[in-house]
Amino acid sequence: MEAALLERQDSIHRTGEAPFVMDCNKDSLAGAVSQRACVFCGSRVVLYPIADALHLVHGPIGCAVYTWDIRGALSSGPELHRMSFSTDMQEIDVIFGGEKKLYNALVELIDRHSPKAAFVYSTCIVGIIGDDMQAVCRKVSEEKGIPVLPVQSEGFKGNKRAGYKAACNAMRQLVGMGNISGISKYSLNILGDFNLAGEIWLIREYFTRMGVEVVANITGDGRVGDIQRAHGAALNVVQCSGSTMDLAKMMEKDYSIPSLRVSYFGVEDMAESLYAVAEFFKDEEMMARTKELVKEELSLIMPELMRYRKVLAGKRAAIYVGGAFKAFSLVKAFRTIGMQVVMVGSQTGTPEDYEELAAITDPGTIIVDDSNPLELSAFLQEKDVDIFVGGVKERPIAYKLGVAFCDHNHERKEMLAGFSGMLNFAREVYGSVMSPVWKFVPRGEK
Amino acid sequence: MGKILPNYVSTTNACKLCKPLGASLAFRGVEGAVPFLHGSQGCATYMRRYIISHFNEPIDIASSSLGEKNAVYGGGANLKLGLKNVTEKYHPALIGIATTCLTETIGDDVKMLLYQYRQEFMQDGGPMLVHVSTPSYSGTHMEGFHAAVRALVEQLTEEAGSNGTVNILPGFLSAADLRSLKEIACDCGLSATVLPDFSETLDGPALRDYPLIPKGGTKIKDIQAMSGAKATVEFGYTLPDQLSAGIHLEKTYKVPLHRLGMPVGIRETDRFFEVLSELSGKPMPEKYAMARGRLVDSLVDGHKYVFGKRAVVYGEEDMVIGLTSFLAEIGVQPVVCASGGTSGGFIKAIENAVEGFPVEMPRVHEGMDFHEIGELAAELKPDFFLGHSKGYALARGLNIPLIRVGFPIHDRVGGQRLLHIGYHGAQQLFDLIANAMVMAKQDGSEVGYSYM
Numbered sequence: 001m002e003a004a005l006l007e008r009q010d011s012i013h014r015t016g017e018a019p020f021v022m023d024c025n026k027d028s029l030a031g032a033v034s035q036r037a038c039v040f041c042g043s044r045v046v047l048y049p050i051a052d053a054l055h056l057v058h059g060p061i062g063c064a065v066y067t068w069d070i071r072g073a074l075s076s077g078p079e080l081h082r083m084s085f086s087t088d089m090q091e092i093d094v095i096f097g098g099e100k101k102l103y104n105a106l107v108e109l110i111d112r113h114s115p116k117a118a119f120v121y122s123t124c125i126v127g128i129i130g131d132d133m134q135a136v137c138r139k140v141s142e143e144k145g146i147p148v149l150p151v152q153s154e155g156f157k158g159n160k161r162a163g164y165k166a167a168c169n170a171m172r173q174l175v176g177m178g179n180i181s182g183i184s185k186y187s188l189n190i191l192g193d194f195n196l197a198g199e200i201w202l203i204r205e206y207f208t209r210m211g212v213e214v215v216a217n218i219t220g221d222g223r224v225g226d227i228q229r230a231h232g233a234a235l236n237v238v239q240c241s242g243s244t245m246d247l248a249k250m251m252e253k254d255y256s257i258p259s260l261r262v263s264y265f266g267v268e269d270m271a272e273s274l275y276a277v278a279e280f281f282k283d284e285e286m287m288a289r290t291k292e293l294v295k296e297e298l299s300l301i302m303p304e305l306m307r308y309r310k311v312l313a314g315k316r317a318a319i320y321v322g323g324a325f326k327a328f329s330l331v332k333a334f335r336t337i338g339m340q341v342v343m344v345g346s347q348t349g350t351p352e353d354y355e356e357l358a359a360i361t362d363p364g365t366i367i368v369d370d371s372n373p374l375e376l377s378a379f380l381q382e383k384d385v386d387i388f389v390g391g392v393k394e395r396p397i398a399y400k401l402g403v404a405f406c407d408h409n410h411e412r413k414e415m416l417a418g419f420s421g422m423l424n425f426a427r428e429v430y431g432s433v434m435s436p437v438w439k440f441v442p443r444g445e446k
Numbered sequence: 447m448g449k450i451l452p453n454y455v456s457t458t459n460a461c462k463l464c465k466p467l468g469a470s471l472a473f474r475g476v477e478g479a480v481p482f483l484h485g486s487q488g489c490a491t492y493m494r495r496y497i498i499s500h501f502n503e504p505i506d507i508a509s510s511s512l513g514e515k516n517a518v519y520g521g522g523a524n525l526k527l528g529l530k531n532v533t534e535k536y537h538p539a540l541i542g543i544a545t546t547c548l549t550e551t552i553g554d555d556v557k558m559l560l561y562q563y564r565q566e567f568m569q570d571g572g573p574m575l576v577h578v579s580t581p582s583y584s585g586t587h588m589e590g591f592h593a594a595v596r597a598l599v600e601q602l603t604e605e606a607g608s609n610g611t612v613n614i615l616p617g618f619l620s621a622a623d624l625r626s627l628k629e630i631a632c633d634c635g636l637s638a639t640v641l642p643d644f645s646e647t648l649d650g651p652a653l654r655d656y657p658l659i660p661k662g663g664t665k666i667k668d669i670q671a672m673s674g675a676k677a678t679v680e681f682g683y684t685l686p687d688q689l690s691a692g693i694h695l696e697k698t699y700k701v702p703l704h705r706l707g708m709p710v711g712i713r714e715t716d717r718f719f720e721v722l723s724e725l726s727g728k729p730m731p732e733k734y735a736m737a738r739g740r741l742v743d744s745l746v747d748g749h750k751y752v753f754g755k756r757a758v759v760y761g762e763e764d765m766v767i768g769l770t771s772f773l774a775e776i777g778v779q780p781v782v783c784a785s786g787g788t789s790g791g792f793i794k795a796i797e798n799a800v801e802g803f804p805v806e807m808p809r810v811h812e813g814m815d816f817h818e819i820g821e822l823a824a825e826l827k828p829d830f831f832l833g834h835s836k837g838y839a840l841a842r843g844l845n846i847p848l849i850r851v852g853f854p855i856h857d858r859v860g861g862q863r864l865l866h867i868g869y870h871g872a873q874q875l876f877d878l879i880a881n882a883m884v885m886a887k888q889d890g891s892e893v894g895y896s897y898m
Contacts, residue, residue, distance in 0.1 A: 007531075030511045031535075033506045034491065034509070034511065036488075037487065037491040037492060038491070039488070041492070060583040061464055061586075064460065065460045066463075068460075069839075082839075085457070085458055086457045088460065091581070124517075124546070125548060155486040158514070159487070374506075374656070392498055393498060396504040400504055401654070402654075
């Protein structure tokens with residue numbers, strides 16, 4: 001296609017046209033205006049919701065200030081995570097090294113806030129000037145008696161996925177520190193939900209109704225103490241393809257805890273996920289309770305959902321999200337309300353992810369990795385899309401062209417998980433697609 | 447004076463942004479330009495996100511997307527590839543290249559790399575390349591902004607014959623401010639070159655097609671001809687000489703410079719119009735005389751609602767100076783004037799702004815973060831906050847209104863449409879402040895008065 005650079009063409013495919021292997025999971029092309037952020041971003045978003053930890057960004061001010069209160073990540077208690085802490089490195093620190101400043105900043109902030117743990121994020125120049133963050137963190141940890149964990153998240157050392165891994169490495173050091181007595185044999189950790197708008201509270205409620213104890217939220221509404229006990233759970237349920245799978249693998253290796261991949265978006269995936277958990281515990285009563293739960297929840301939402309379906313049926317949706325796993329669920333969720341997905345892409349998918357997307361989408365659907373505004377806008381126009389689902393950076397692309405939009409990322413305020421979340425999603429889509437404003441934009445003028 | 451602030455090592459909730467963000471905004475205000483950051487991919491994406499959340503407009507900022515190898519062996523190859531790709535896809539008239547802390551620290555010689563690039567790829571023409579050094583470990587987004595404006599002038603402006611125009615270097619204003627500024631100049635019969643001008647590029651109409659580069663912005667040929675202007679008007683009392691494009695034009699091309707404060711409030715706007723009158727040789731147009739008259743009339747009508755109220759004002763230094771000057775004019779006591787900037791000229795400018803008015807000298811601090819602002823605010827019992835969205839948590843904690851001005855406005859619509867400057871801007875500010883005070887009293891009253 002014309003909007004794409006030659007080097008990008010192996011990252012854009014169409015379902016059914018020819019078998020393909022997606023060119024993906026690599027550094028973004030210079031000058032292509034990628035929608036991706038960096039390694040630091042990957043680490044920061046994963047660890048961000050741990051609400052009683054101190055999150056200190058070691059670097060110049062930008063990295064900290066652009067991630068201040070950046071996601072919903074609701075907490076039922078402490079809100080230390082909503083603060084933006086930085087060593088605010090100056091030229092002199094770059095020249096003479098920032099270790100002393102880091103030490104003093106850590107001590108100052110730990111004394112002020114008494115956090116349960118501290119995460120220290122390295123940024124690009126820390127990687128270049130070679131501050132020994134490990135040593136500083138170890139020293140402060142000994143002095144203050146809390147875990148102080150370096151997160152090796154220098155922005156240039158790979159893409160967002162590398163940042164996920166660095167975050168998981170840091171959390172791995174917490175797991176295993178807590179007392180696990182009294183944990184039920186029917187227990188699990190929730191990995192990969194970030195409670196952007198209250199999702200994890202709903203999911204916990206479902207598990208409670210099934211008779212399953214949730215040990216740790218990783219990381220939505222997360223607590224250091226819970227993560228330290230996470231090795232006492234019988235199972236890890238992992239949502240979000242990239243972000244916390246590494247931790248699940250580490251825990252399988254370290255503690256033989258198996259994991260299930262789940263998704264809480266859309267009625268199909270939500271129900272399947274709950275059934276998979278019930279099946280794992282091989283408890284008939286639990287399975288019966290789960291079936292009852294699904295039935296009850298569906299009966300609550302279906303009448304209204306069907307009303308939206310009637311109006312939305314046949315409309316076309318485009319999806320561009322961070323992780324491909326969310327895209328799978330969104331494709332199905334749109335189908336539930338009668339809509340057709342005509343374009344789907346992600347920032348960090350793997351070849352296998354894209355294979356699966358090709359398998360579940362209709363012929364002709366555009367599938368794209370690490371896209372950019374010029375490509376995305378061309379796709380929206382080519383496919384005459386009715387609604388675009390993405391994050392803040394995708395929103396103005398849709399709006400500028402007069403296309404409806406649904407925020408399914410950090411800044412959303414609507415709870416979109418579970419059964420009631422599906423209804424919220426349908427309301428969101430309906431509320432944007434059906435707005436009369438589209439009559440006035442150039443695209444809507446006959 | 448109250449307690450002395452401890453000298454904290456750490457920064458909490460900074461009241462500043464990083465240099466390349468300011469440079470990107472300035473480059474966005476040039477016609478046909480694409481901002482380009484030489485660094486890792488995250489910088490461009492974070493800044494786009496931050497800017498989008500204020501303007502609700504697309505802003506494509508390209509990046510050389512350096513990886514680990516580039517950080518070790520130098521980012522030259524990626525810089526060149528990035529420039530090539532941007533040229534191919536966006537067909538820009540200009541690429542504004544700003545460095546980041548990464549490329550400054552590894553020591554990439556951008557000037558030399560661009561020389562090589564021109565030799566290798568631009569024999570048959572191509573976009574203009576303007577570069578600016580913006581390591582984020584020294585200075586704030588404002589230094590980045592001014593440095594980019596200065597770089598544009600230094601690298602584009604050529605010797606030109608006298609053309610009777612006026613250069614206006616406004617600093618960082620809203621899109622509505624820039625539109626107003628152009629209208630004022632036009633109404634005064636002056637042909638003005640406003641640099642930068644993102645009034646359209648970051649606040650454009652709904653479109654049928656996604657523009658490669660949005661319309662609008664300062665024309666490159668106008669920047670080239672700034673040397674022939676009859677004068678430069680540059681806003682900003684804290685703008686350091688080495689970052690002043692006005693001083694460069696004065697020194698290099700002998701264009702007389704009028705350095706003013708941001709025209710916020712009555713006195714600063716009067717000064718601005720005096721200079722415009724001097725340059726046009728005509729009195730202030732009737733339209734503005736009337737606006738001034740209505741403004742003064744409204745201040746009289748509403749003076750009791752605001753007199754003696756205590757305000758915490760924060761943001762970029764020059765914006766805070768302008769706002770403080772206006773608050774003094776309406777009898778509001780600024781109790782804290784804070785900025786993350788560290789120009790060295792902030793305190794003196796605030797002293798000048800309140801001099802001769804019945805208000806005490808406020809606590810004025812450079813290099814402040816919101817933790818420190820919060821500590822002072824808790825002690826000084828303000829009635830309202832005046833500044834951008836990032837003060838919301840503090841204002842909420844104190845249960846007082848936040849009156850949103852400046853950048854960023856992330857929790858309301860219309861940040862780009864806020865008007866701060868001129869008599870019309872002062873009118874908007876006054877209405878906002880007076881109504882916030884009336885509303886606080888009304889909502890807090892048991893009676894719930896339906897008249898003021």
